[in-house]
Amino acid sequence: MKRVKIAIIGASGYTGLELLRLLLTHPHAELVCVTSRQNAGRSIAELFPRFSGATAAELTFITPDAESVAATGAEVAFLALPHGVAAGYASSLLEKGLRVIDLSADFRLEDPEVYKEFYDADHPAPELLKEAVYALPEVHREAIQQARLIASPGCYPTSVSLPLIPLLKEKLIDPATIVTCSMSGVSGAGRKADLSLIFCECNESLRAYGIPKHRHLSEIEQELSKAAEEKVYLSFTPHLVPVHNGIHTTSSARLIGEPEAVQAALEQAYGEEYFVRLLGKGGCPDTKNVTRTNFIDIGWNYDPRTCRVLLLSAEDNLGKGAGSQAVQSFNLICGFSETAGLQNF
Known part of the structure; x- marks a missing residue:
């Protein structure tokens, strides 16, 4: 089965670290891009020695720029970024044909006024809210399978x-x-x-x-x-x-x-x-x-x-509450077994 090329935007935080742990060994994922402003130029193995020996461990962090991410050939991007920041990257990456799985709060709410009430700012990309799918797989499985913009729950x-x-x-x-x-x-x-x-x-x-x-x-x-x-x-x-x-x-x-x-x-x-x-x-x-x-x-x-x-x-707040649930949605949008890369105990 073809492996899907993956980018992780914001790969040096706790959620990014969990995504790395899961995607470096995912049978159908090929990690081709990791970004971090603070750690640009360093390799995954250098920053996280625990991953030394993994296939993509020598992949170097780059600054998070949509042009550079698209140039790696990535087909799906995971956004492990703060709310308010993720939306801009989502818009740019969608325009370049990538599918986006956003782990921030930017696309979880359907009403931009509710977003403003709870996050004290105008929504940065309200035109995308109707397209985004709130990705609780056990509740919205069919919608997730058809989506190109996934809003992974908190x-x-x-x-x-x-x-x-x-x-x-x-x-x-x-x-x-x-x-x-x-x-x-x-x-x-x-x-x-x-x-x-x-x-x-x-x-x-x-x-x-x-x-x-x-x-x-x-x-x-x-x-x-x-x-x-x-x-x-x-x-x-x-x-x-x-x-x-x-x-x-x-x-x-x-x-x-x-x-x-x-x-x-x-x-x-x-x-x-x-x-x-x-x-x-x-x-x-x-x-x-x-x-x-x-x-x-x-x-x-x-x-x-x-x-x-x-x-x-x-x-696990970093697992079913963040990284691994996002990978579950990745499996759904790519047509893989829902448990692929996630059968860890």
């Missing part, structure tokens, strides 16, 4: 939305009563110098942040509103925990249907999905079982005292 939205969507579609919970609490590893804040993120500030501590209106809340509410067929607002409290990677999410809502219907709805939605592992009633997912994989583990329970259903999920 880490929190993946962990929150996948457990809730089936119950909202089946009208099993009251949307107005959803409350969500998530805990994420420190890598979710990105690879940057920030006093609040250094080891001595994070170790042996846990804190909430981004309240009451974390940016990811915008895409969570967008996708849950589609599932519920009505506008959904929810309380969402993210926390930083002293681990490198992993997200654990607990959501609760008032149950409208019978408790037995919860498992049936989850089975109907995800029973055949390779990357969604259903733990059943009483199952409590553990981040150590999903880190460095593309799996999301989902368990649930019911509290008869409060008539609330509890939904629990665990994923």
Whole structure:
């Protein structure tokens, strides 16, 4: 089978590093371009010695310029860039015939006014919003397969939305009563110098942040509103925990249907999905079982005292919440097996 030529734009951050780990060994991908302004001229092996010996380990970082990227012959570009920056590269690369998988927030929201509300800036490329596909593969698989612009979901939205969507579609919970609490590893804040993120500030501590209106809340509410067929607002409290990677999410809502219907709805939605592992009633997912994989583990329970259903999920914020989910979408748009390059445990 022909190998697809790949570029990673912004390949030196934590998400870029995860993309490198997956794509350097992907059976159907040929890495031909990696970019980083800060590390231009250095090889992958020099910057990340762990990859020494890989086929493309001597590939040299270049500055992120659309002309230079296209000149490498790349057919698909992964954008591991900050929001507000990615859109410009996406526009230029699409014009040059590349397909784009964007891991920033620039194309996740359908309404540019919502983007402005949550990201404090006008959308940099509103003309592309209608074309972009929000790439939760287990929910929007057919649309992803036809897309040339992929908006890969955020880490929190993946962990929150996948457990809730089936119950909202089946009208099993009251949307107005959803409350969500998530805990994420420190890598979710990105690879940057920030006093609040250094080891001595994070170790042996846990804190909430981004309240009451974390940016990811915008895409969570967008996708849950589609599932519920009505506008959904929810309380969402993210926390930083002293681990490198992993997200654990607990959501609760008032149950409208019978408790037995919860498992049936989850089975109907995800029973055949390779990357969604259903733990059943009483199952409590553990981040150590999903880190460095593309799996999301989902368990649930019911509290008869409060008539609330509890939904629990665990994923890797750099994996199913970022890099590996983007590779899952890459497999879909290229017609490869969905699990290609991702069957790691």
